[in-house]
Amino acid sequence: MKKYFLSSTAAMLLATNAFAGGFSFEGANVEATSYFYNGNGNEWQNYQIEGSVHVNFGNYVGAQVDLGTAWYDGDEAFDHMTYGLHLFYNVNDAVKVGAFAGRLAWDGGTGWEDYYGAEGRYDNGPISVQAFAGIVAYYSNPNRDNKVYGILAEYNIGAVGSLADVSLSARTNVFDFAGTTNDFVSYALGSALHFENGAYVELEVGQTGFLEGIMYPRISVAFGWDFGNSTPFERRDYYQVWQGY
Numbered sequence: 001m002k003k004y005f006l007s008s009t010a011a012m013l014l015a016t017n018a019f020a021g022g023f024s025f026e027g028a029n030v031e032a033t034s035y036f037y038n039g040n041g042n043e044w045q046n047y048q049i050e051g052s053v054h055v056n057f058g059n060y061v062g063a064q065v066d067l068g069t070a071w072y073d074g075d076e077a078f079d080h081m082t083y084g085l086h087l088f089y090n091v092n093d094a095v096k097v098g099a100f101a102g103r104l105a106w107d108g109g110t111g112w113e114d115y116y117g118a119e120g121r122y123d124n125g126p127i128s129v130q131a132f133a134g135i136v137a138y139y140s141n142p143n144r145d146n147k148v149y150g151i152l153a154e155y156n157i158g159a160v161g162s163l164a165d166v167s168l169s170a171r172t173n174v175f176d177f178a179g180t181t182n183d184f185v186s187y188a189l190g191s192a193l194h195f196e197n198g199a200y201v202e203l204e205v206g207q208t209g210f211l212e213g214i215m216y217p218r219i220s221v222a223f224g225w226d227f228g229n230s231t232p233f234e235r236r237d238y239y240q241v242w243q244g245y
Helices: 002-018
Strands: 023-039 042-057 061-072 080-090 095-106 111-124 127-138 146-160 163-176 184-194 199-210 215-228
Touching (some): 184 215
Antiparallel strands (some): 061 080, 080 095, 111 127
């Protein structure tokens, strides 16, 4: 009994310390992105509008909630909706580790695709890196052997002229389909210009497609706004992983 009491007391003290300080709003982000693909005689555009909110529950536990919509050129807007939740632990000022769950829903929710897994972020001065690994399930075939991985690295140059910050980025996402070696990949290099009021514009150039198929060149342009400390993680859903493909 004494051992159980001591263990319970220790657990309560750890939980109390983790949530010490109460609830706090840390930041938010809204972003509109256009993807332009042109290759092998095909061209198309994809548009996304997404937003996220970041809160902390005490000193160590944090959460991020995502909401968005996306559509292809000629399709009806708001038919495809995305939802996401991140729960993470602030190990220290430089490291965050946690889990995520995201859903893409369409046709009024009759069709869906779920993403869930683990993620982490590391910040060291001008360098920041976030990575994730997850599993994908479909409404038509909830085969949970489909896997997805991704990494995003950013380098903040700092203030340039009237700009508050200029950053450079490199990203790679891999979608590992069960039962095949023909993985889907997406990679890009980018740069973002941040203004004093929190607004920013970002340009990315890259390629997206299947390793044993056609790789399509793409350009994406994003306009966004950061509030407070913004958000620690990118959104984890179909349109972020597939990059508007």
